[in-house]
Amino acid sequence: MKILVLGAGGFIGCHLTHRLLQERHAVTAVDLDMDKVADSLNYPNLSFLQQDIRSAEWDLDKRVRDADLVIDLIAYANPGLYLIMPLEVFRLNFTENLKIAEACVRHGKRLIQFSTCEVYGRTASSLKNARLADPEDPIHATFSEDTSEFILGPVSKHRWIYSCAKQLLERVLHAYGLEMGFNYTIIRPFNFIGPKIDFLLHEREGIPRVFSFFMDALLHGTQMKLVDGGTNRRCYTYIEDAIECTNRIVENPGGVCDRQILNIGSPQNEISICRMAELMREIYAEKFRDPAVRLPEIVSVTGEEFYGKGYDDSNRRIPDITKVRTLLHWEPRTGIRELLETTMRYYVSEYRRSGAPRVPATA
Ligand code: NAD
Ligand code: UGA
Numbered sequence: 001m002k003i004l005v006l007g008a009g010g011f012i013g014c015h016l017t018h019r020l021l022q023e024r025h026a027v028t029a030v031d032l033d034m035d036k037v038a039d040s041l042n043y044p045n046l047s048f049l050q051q052d053i054r055s056a057e058w059d060l061d062k063r064v065r066d067a068d069l070v071i072d073l074i075a076y077a078n079p080g081l082y083l084i085m086p087l088e089v090f091r092l093n094f095t096e097n098l099k100i101a102e103a104c105v106r107h108g109k110r111l112i113q114f115s116t117c118e119v120y121g122r123t124a125s126s127l128k129n130a131r132l133a134d135p136e137d138p139i140h141a142t143f144s145e146d147t148s149e150f151i152l153g154p155v156s157k158h159r160w161i162y163s164c165a166k167q168l169l170e171r172v173l174h175a176y177g178l179e180m181g182f183n184y185t186i187i188r189p190f191n192f193i194g195p196k197i198d199f200l201l202h203e204r205e206g207i208p209r210v211f212s213f214f215m216d217a218l219l220h221g222t223q224m225k226l227v228d229g230g231t232n233r234r235c236y237t238y239i240e241d242a243i244e245c246t247n248r249i250v251e252n253p254g255g256v257c258d259r260q261i262l263n264i265g266s267p268q269n270e271i272s273i274c275r276m277a278e279l280m281r282e283i284y285a286e287k288f289r290d291p292a293v294r295l296p297e298i299v300s301v302t303g304e305e306f307y308g309k310g311y312d313d314s315n316r317r318i319p320d321i322t323k324v325r326t327l328l329h330w331e332p333r334t335g336i337r338e339l340l341e342t343t344m345r346y347y348v349s350e351y352r353r354s355g356a357p358r359v360p361a362t363a
Contacts, residue, residue, distance in 0.1 A: 001025050002025070003071060004063050006074045006100060007072065007114075008048070009031025009037050011192070011239070012246075016243055034050055067356060068109070069110050069112065072101075075093045076091060076093060078206070079209070083308050083311055093162060093163040106179070112185045113186050115186050115261075117263065117319065118192040119166055119170065120148055127151070137337065139317040142320050144320040146261065152164065159310060172211065177259045183259065185258070185259075185260055186260070189331075190235050192242045193211055194342070198211070200215060202216060207307070212280045218295075225301045229300050231273075232314065232316065233315070235266055235271075236269045245264045246263050248324075262327075263319040264319070264355055266319075270316075285342060
């Protein structure tokens with residue numbers, strides 16, 4: 001197949017592009033950045049375009065017309081950005097993505113759109129007046145694609161603009177499917193993790209996702225910060241498992257993914273952020289520790305101190321993966337300890353290879 005991958009230089013995009021090249025598809029990959037795809041550039045079936053899709057010279061229609069399938073991963077996807085530039089998050093994650101979807105509608109091309117598990121928002125048990133017999137029952141935090149309600153915070157908590165922009169895009173794709181027979185598949189990833197997820201803090205300024213904050217603290221012996229005590233929970237999914245599932249969605253045997261919304265996640269890997277900090281510190285001490293660098297202390301900070309005004313959080317989210325199990329016979333294989341250890345091994349070896357200075361234990 002001729003596949004156009006937009007956002008191919010990002011975390012999921014680089015792993016997916018690599019897999020599609022191995023599957024012998026002809027891939028046109030587009031991104032602002034090419035660092036993460038550097039190890040795929042010598043594939044003869046790859047054409048990489050370093051390109052801002054908002055620029056005037058970007059010929060969206062031509063690229064979509066030339067493809068059999070379009071996969072759109074472009075977004076601002078780090079919560080820190082939702083707080084600093086909510087309007088840009090809306091413009092890129094809704095307006096620009098809508099242009100891509102509408103080009104697919106115009107040219108009759110199938111689209112795989114990466115959305116997010118953040119559309120589900122918070123759990124019913126987290127509501128002030130919730131009166132649930134057993135609020136800890138995972139049933140209250142398990143989200144299904146076609147039946148779960150979405151619970152978002154108020155407008156003043158602008159973290160939710162990301163969730164809302166993605167939700168609106170999903171609704172528009174659904175409407176194009178209903179009214180014009182548009183063929184799309186929406187993927188809702190649940191916290192994928194793995195090598196190349198984000199930059200480390202010493203490499204560049206910005207606000208990456210939690211793994212990178214913790215990894216950076218371990219390498220430098222600085223504090224691991226738990227936002228609001230780290231009580232919120234996530235289900236982490238290893239990137240290779242996620243790519244295996246995505247590849248089956250690309251193959252789409254018998255059209256089973258046509259006009260479907262699909263969760264991809266590992267329900268068995270639920271962990272609180274506090275426990276994740278402890279587990280990463282344990283793994284680091286056991287497997288990777290540089291004795292010259294002290295182990296970090298784990299401290300608590302408020303969401304406002306860490307991210308600024310407007311922060312709110314998903315308290316708990318567990319994917320119901322019945323659909324991908326049934327339609328695609330996919331099963332996540334990698335447990336939480338293994339996925340953290342493998343990802344940490346990658347970052348430790350990259351860090352040591354780069355010759356980055358060690359921070360002495362007394363610093
Ligand atoms: P990422 O930030 O690593 O990748 C996004 C890519 O889009 C980046 O490489 C960036 O350079 C590119 N991009 C941004 N603006 C662009 C522009 N104007 N022109 C060209 N390229 C541009 O994010 P990711 O983690 O790989 O996520 C990919 C998609 O999956 C996103 O849509 C995200 O919302 C969604 N998602 C990811 C996760 C996850 O677990 N990583 C979870 C939920 C949803
Ligand atoms: C992210 C992003 O919204 C999207 O990439 C995506 O939709 C989603 O993950 C996903 O991967 O499924 P979130 O899980 O909140 O959302 O992202 P992180 O920044 O990794 O935060 C996870 C948790 O760790 C949050 O509770 C956050 O407050 C906390 N955190 C973060 C800390 O306790 N300490 C830190 O140093 C950083």
